[in-house]
């Protein structure tokens with residue numbers, strides 16, 4: 572019998588909401604795309620977004636910038652990370668994370684991943700003395716035990732930057748993701764929870780760090796035109812010593828983000844419904860391990876992961892090929908070469924690392940897929956069925 576093929580597009584984002592399109596038109600018709608073109612005293616869309624985002628997360632200060640990667644580099648710079656400094660980060664993350672560290676001439680030191688797809692806290696405790704800063708990636712929306720992680724950080728003097736590219740709106744034990752560390756960075760690139768094509772956001776409660784990041788982002792001396800900035804005094808101490816590394820957000824992006832932010836929680840509930848439909852469809856499949864989600868973790872999933880732990884590399888590659896032939900795009904963190912957005916710590920040769928066998932075991936069996944909101948729950952049922960069938964077939968082959 573001919574096997575069915577899933578015809579949905581894993582790369583297909585939803586259209587922007589009408590309110591975002593109307594806001595974009597308003598900005599384009601005004602011609603005032605640069606954030607500092609607003610008349611003195613008037614609030615630009617970027618400044619308004621900063622205020623709304625700070626309120627949403629519950630942070631004192633927020634800054635909108637050009638991308639998530641730029642936000643990470645700015646956070647590191649603001650903390651004084653420079654050439655030769657060692658910075659702890661996840662072995663399982665996306666390339667822009669170690670890239671932000673290496674871009675400053677600093678040295679990524681990788682911390683392992685557990686079967687729950689979070690940073691290995693024993694490995695973190697063992698390596699904590701090796702660096703002053705941890706750039707912690709909540710990769711693919713999986714959140715480590717943040718209470719325990721912060722105990723380790725506090726006991727060892729580690730400063731934590733949270734990479735919340737995949738956890739905007741998520742919580743650990745009731746606390747918003749991004750509120751544990753000194754600074755948190757978010758991305759509004761198309762595959763994230765808010766979509767402006769490119770874009771990033773930073774939050775902190777620390778006035779000196781906020782002021783520094785604002786000047787670094789290219790504020791010139793217009794830092795009084797921000798939506799969630801500290802007072803002028805915070806800038807006095809650093810305005811002569813902080814370089815302008817232009818990476819501002821523009822009003823067009825901010826205008827399309829503001830209505831999306833207002834709808835973020837509702838969108839995340841839709842994403843989670845898709846995630847749970849897939850999770851239910853893949854429960855009990857022999858050889859396939861679902862990722863445990865502790866009760867303390869209120870996740871906001873926009874992708875789905877599962878493990879084929881201790882499978883042969885050839886058999887995992889077979890599952891990927893079989894699923895692809897039926898329209899289901901799985902990305903494999905164990906593939907020999909980096910492909911598309913998917914790579915892992917030992918692909919980043921600019922940051923050599925000693926082998927990490929426990930991490931290699933997890934990554935060797937880790938499959939990942941996007942969950943665009945353009946999919947329905949029925950689509951998730953179809954995808955789960957195809958994966959079930961092809962995992963079973965590959966196991967027998």
Ligand SMILES: Cc1ncc(COP(=O)(O)O)c(C=O)c1O
Nearest residue numbers: 638639640665667734736758760
């Ligand atoms: C985990 C993670 N951190 C940071 C980033 C960087 O975000 P951007 O693409 O906006 O630079 C990404 C982007 O995909 C990411 O997945």
